Amino acid sequence: MDINVLSILKKNQLSVTDGRKIILELFLKSPGALAHSDIEKETGASFDRVTVYRTLQTFVEKGIIHHIPTTDNSILYALCKQDCEAGHHHDNHVHFVCNECNKTICLDDVTVPDVKLPKGFKPDHSEMVVSGVCHDCR
Amino acid sequence: MDINVLSILKKNQLSVTDGRKIILELFLKSPGALAHSDIEKETGASFDRVTVYRTLQTFVEKGIIHHIPTTDNSILYALCKQDCEAGHHHDNHVHFVCNECNKTICLDDVTVPDVKLPKGFKPDHSEMVVSGVCHDCR
DNA sequence: GTAACTGCAAAATATTTGCATCCTT
DNA sequence: AAGGATGCAAATATTTTGCAGTTAC
Numbered sequence: 287m288d289i290n291v292l293s294i295l296k297k298n299q300l301s302v303t304d305g306r307k308i309i310l311e312l313f314l315k316s317p318g319a320l321a322h323s324d325i326e327k328e329t330g331a332s333f334d335r336v337t338v339y340r341t342l343q344t345f346v347e348k349g350i351i352h353h354i355p356t357t358d359n360s361i362l363y364a365l366c367k368q369d370c371e372a373g374h375h376h377d378n379h380v381h382f383v384c385n386e387c388n389k390t391i392c393l394d395d396v397t398v399p400d401v402k403l404p405k406g407f408k409p410d411h412s413e414m415v416v417s418g419v420c421h422d423c424r
Numbered sequence: 425m426d427i428n429v430l431s432i433l434k435k436n437q438l439s440v441t442d443g444r445k446i447i448l449e450l451f452l453k454s455p456g457a458l459a460h461s462d463i464e465k466e467t468g469a470s471f472d473r474v475t476v477y478r479t480l481q482t483f484v485e486k487g488i489i490h491h492i493p494t495t496d497n498s499i500l501y502a503l504c505k506q507d508c509e510a511g512h513h514h515d516n517h518v519h520f521v522c523n524e525c526n527k528t529i530c531l532d533d534v535t536v537p538d539v540k541l542p543k544g545f546k547p548d549h550s551e552m553v554v555s556g557v558c559h560d561c562r
Numbered sequence: 563g564t565a566a567c568t569g570c571a572a573a574a575t576a577t578t579t580g581c582a583t584c585c586t587t
Numbered sequence: 588a589a590g591g592a593t594g595c596a597a598a599t600a601t602t603t604t605g606c607a608g609t610t611a612c
Contacts, residue, residue: 300566301565301566301567301610301611301612302611302612303566303567303568303610303611304568304610305567305568306567322601322602333568333569334568334569334570335601335602336568336569336570336602336603336604337567337568337569339601339602339603340567340568341567344567352495353495353496353497354495355493355494355495355551355553356493357491357492357493357551358491359491359499361497380539380541382541382545385548393541393542393545395542396539396540396541396542398539398552399537399539401518401534401536401537401552401554402534403518403520403531403534403554404531404533404534404559405559406558406559406562407520407531407554407556407557407558407559408556408557408562409554409555409556410523410554410555410556410557411554411555411556412552412553412554412555413493413495413552413553413554413555414536414539414550414551414552414553415493415550415551415552416539416541416545416547416548416549416550416551417547417548417549417550417551418541418545418546418547418548418549419545419546419548420544420545421542421543421544421545424544424546438591439585439586439587439590439591439592440586440587441585441586441591441592441593442585442593443592443593444592460576460577471593471594472593472594472595473576473577474577474578474579474593474594474595475592475593475594477576477577477578478592478593479592482592563612564611564612565610565611565612566609566610566611566612567608567609567610567611568607568608568609568610569606569607569608569609570605570606570607570608571604571605571606572603572604572605573602573603573604573605574601574602574603574604575600575601575602575603576599576600576601576602577598577599577600577601578597578598578599578600579596579597579598579599580595580596580597580598581594581595581596582593582594582595583592583593583594583595584591584592584593584594585590585591585592585593586589586590586591586592587588587589587590587591
């Protein structure tokens with residue numbers, strides 16, 4: 287098991303349970319974003335659906351994972367890389383959705399550009415999603 | 425009633441029904457995006473929830489409205505301005521979500537900037553959502 | 563030992579589907 | 588008149604909540 291799993295949980299003052307270990311490891315292994323259903327599928331229903339809901343919620347609250355905006359009504363989560371702390375997400379990178387394999391990938395090295403807003407609008411946070419064909423599918 | 429309602433429906437070869445007229449008019453009047461629940465609320469449940477689902481789906485298929493990406497799990501729809509046609513959305517503008525009034529507004533004049541993607545990624549379409557405080561809430 | 567986490571059951575919501583009826587063209 | 592749209596009922600799917608039992612520390 288990835289040693290990071292333990293340190294991440296410890297750092298966030300979460301007790302180390304099987305469910306959390308397995309789900310967190312899944313995120314660490316996954317190149318892209320995961321939906322609730324992906325997690326149920328990957329873990330082979332080894333625990334209750336409710337536990338998955340609660341674990342994801344806990345991880346989001348602690349800033350371990352974050353929601354990813356999507357254009358197709360689905361709810362995706364991905365690891366917060368870098369220095370995310372509870373309440374302060376710095377996941378200011380572009381997300382890429384592949385139209386072929388349908389995966390969502392965090393482009394950690396591509397930061398969201400600033401845009402000039404109309405008068406009176408005060409920006410706080412930006413999200414950007416690019417769709418197209420990914421590295422593996424061409 | 426806004427004369428556009430009829431022309432938009434006609435242009436998309438949709439029969440003109442009360443539900444479609446009222447829902448489309450709601451979008452035309454609204455400065456921002458609407459969720460399914462907003463529509464039910466605004467129309468005072470004058471028609472079946474199922475009809476709202478089907479109408480929204482039809483509008484999306486025809487390219488009259490489009491999904492807006494959100495970070496908070498909600499599903500929002502907004503009018504496609506400009507030259508949207510079925511299957512070819514040109515709604516390449518930035519969306520703004522206000523943290524105060526919670527409204528989502530289409531910034532039709534702010535276009536989504538291009539970003540440089542890692543090698544191997546071929547972009548097709550971009551979405552951008554900026555959150556902050558809107559014109560009315562400061 | 564205690565607080566926190568999980569599983570189960572069940573409630574509350576949300577979404578989809580089939581079909582008979584009604585409306586638009 | 589014919590095809591499409593709606594309403595209703597019901598089937599599915601999704602998410603939330605309460606509580607008792609279990610586990611981590």
